Amino acid sequence: MIVGILKEIKTEENRVSMTPAGVEVMQGKGHTVLVESLAGVGSGFSNEEYQSAGAEIVATPAEIYARAQMVMHVKEPQPSEYGMIREGQIVFTYFHFAASEDLTRAILKTGAVAIAYETITDAENTLPLLTPMSEVAGRMAAQQAAKYSERAQGGRGILLGGVPGVAPATVLVLGGGVVGTHAAQMACGLGAKVYLLETNLPRLRHLAEVMPKNCFPMMSSPAAIRNLVKEADVVIGAVLVHGARAPKLVSREMLKGMKKGTVLVDVAIDQGGCFETSHPTTHTAPTFEVEGILHYCVANMPGAVPLTSTVALTNATLPYAVAIAAEDWREVIRKQPGIRAGVNIACGKVTYQGVAAAFGLEYTPVDHFLISIP
Numbered sequence: 001m002i003v004g005i006l007k008e009i010k011t012e013e014n015r016v017s018m019t020p021a022g023v024e025v026m027q028g029k030g031h032t033v034l035v036e037s038l039a040g041v042g043s044g045f046s047n048e049e050y051q052s053a054g055a056e057i058v059a060t061p062a063e064i065y066a067r068a069q070m071v072m073h074v075k076e077p078q079p080s081e082y083g084m085i086r087e088g089q090i091v092f093t094y095f096h097f098a099a100s101e102d103l104t105r106a107i108l109k110t111g112a113v114a115i116a117y118e119t120i121t122d123a124e125n126t127l128p129l130l131t132p133m134s135e136v137a138g139r140m141a142a143q144q145a146a147k148y149s150e151r152a153q154g155g156r157g158i159l160l161g162g163v164p165g166v167a168p169a170t171v172l173v174l175g176g177g178v179v180g181t182h183a184a185q186m187a188c189g190l191g192a193k194v195y196l197l198e199t200n201l202p203r204l205r206h207l208a209e210v211m212p213k214n215c216f217p218m219m220s221s222p223a224a225i226r227n228l229v230k231e232a233d234v235v236i237g238a239v240l241v242h243g244a245r246a247p248k249l250v251s252r253e254m255l256k257g258m259k260k261g262t263v264l265v266d267v268a269i270d271q272g273g274c275f276e277t278s279h280p281t282t283h284t285a286p287t288f289e290v291e292g293i294l295h296y297c298v299a300n301m302p303g304a305v306p307l308t309s310t311v312a313l314t315n316a317t318l319p320y321a322v323a324i325a326a327e328d329w330r331e332v333i334r335k336q337p338g339i340r341a342g343v344n345i346a347c348g349k350v351t352y353q354g355v356a357a358a359f360g361l362e363y364t365p366v367d368h369f370l371i372s373i374p
Contacts, residue, residue: 001325002032004068006061007039010075012283014042014306015313017072017093018321020053022314027054031325034058034068043310065089070325074313075300076103087111088347090329092321094118094133096270097344098245098358104345105359113329113346119242120320120342127242128338129320131178132312136302138182138238141265144296145171145234146190148263148287154294156261158233161191168192168214169233174225174249174274176203176217179267180238187234188212195228225249230257237266237274244354245272252276252291260292269297330369340366 003026005018016039018026023033035055037047047057058064064071065084073093077085079102085091088111095116097104107114117129127134142160149169151157162168171187173180176198184196188211196211197220198204207217218224229235229250239246246268255277268274269281277290280299287296302309320339324332333340344352349364356363 001070002034002068003321003325004058004064004071005033005035005039005055006064006071006073007036008042008074008303009061009078009080010300010303013075013300013303015074015300015303015310016040016043016045016306017074017313017317019043019310019314020045020049020055022318022321023050023053023055025318026322026325029322029325032056034064036061036064040310043306045310070321072317072321074303074310076100077107079106082106082110085110085112088113090115090324092117092317092324094270095344097352097355099270099272101359104350104355104361107345108348108350108361111348114344115324115329115339115342116344116352117317117342119344119352121338123338129313129316129342130240132316133302133309134178135182136305136309136312137267138179139186140301140304141179141183141236141238141267142171142186142190144286144298144301145187145236145263145265148265148294148296149234149261151261154261154287154289155263156233156259160187160234170195170231171234171236172225172228172232173197173236173238174220175238175240175268176200176207177238177240179240180236181207181211183236183238183265183267184211184215187236188215192234195232197224197228222249226254229254229262230259232262233259234263234265235275237264237268237278239268239274240271242354245358246274248274248276250275250277255291255293258291258293262293264293264295266295266297267301269299273297333366334370 033055035050070090149155160169171192171194194215266278281297350356351366
């Protein structure tokens with residue numbers, strides 16, 4: 001198969017979807033890899049490194065879209081790319097369709113096969129391609145919370161860990177999955193008092209056993225959130241509903257009862273955000289204020305640490321890219337249910353129920369495409 005690696009064009013996105021080491025593996029499996037010129041520079045990888053690994057350097061995204069049977073991105077295709085995507089072409093990337101009706105309808109019109117990193121599952125029904133970036137984003141959430149809690153950045157002027165004789169900050173983390181756990185661990189490591197809210201009781205029992213003593217896992221409920229946001233100096237939104245929009249857990253009304261200068265970090269912004277007042281921001285302009293509360297809603301947080309993120313992402317995505325490239329995509333999803341779960345749109349039909357529900361679109365189970373194989 002001819003596989004194309006595109007340069008990211010989303011604002012302040014410096015990751016790339018495959019390292020030179022990944023290209024070498026794909027080449028070894030007999031695939032041709034096209035890499036857009038300078039695609040890896042933001043992550044520290046030169047054109048020469050890709051060429052040494054066996055890639056062909058291509059000057060424009062248009063040529064990659066024209067030649068490649070499968071194209072790979074890190075973030076979703078941007079409007080300038082929609083017209084280049086071909087019918088039947090596989091696009092393999094983070095899509096987060098449920099957060100954007102425009103993107104969903106645009107990809108439907110192309111007739112392409114959209115396989116989303118974020119909904120591929122493994123044997124344990126976890127999300128193996130979302131996990132590495134969730135780990136990065138969770139850790140970064142605590143770092144950014146610490147930074148924007150400084151008075152010069154618009155925060156309350158509080159040190160997360162305090163000092164002897166001065167109480168530490170209170171951090172509220174909503175969601176005890178990968179993002180929330182890593183955010184809580186980092187905040188605990190800085191010395192903050194951390195409340196970690198989760199709805200799954202077995203998960204709470206596990207968190208109670210493994211988290212540091214300054215972390216307090218609690219059952220999440222609307223009442224618990226209403227009470228704890230008043231105490232919090234930082235709130236980190238880390239909720240995830242597979243392939244669907246994030247629930248709004250903190251309302252605009254709740255902001256009025258919070259301390260002025262409290263920092264909200266919405267890691268769920270890729271899925272629409274879990275704070276009512278959230279809207280996507282960029283690394284260039286990362287924050288905004290509502291009701292005296294500072295919001296940090298950068299939609300590609302791991303893009304700020306692209307070397308770490310690109311290597312971690314390739315480690316996770318490469319086996320799936322190899323599998324998808326090996327044969328017809330319909331045969332791949334017949335054999336591998338985990339990859340089947342990643343097919344969100346195929347040939348003009350929405351094949352992921354959460355995406356269809358988000359925008360009232362017709363849902364076609366992806367198994368529909370298996371019937372057509374002789």
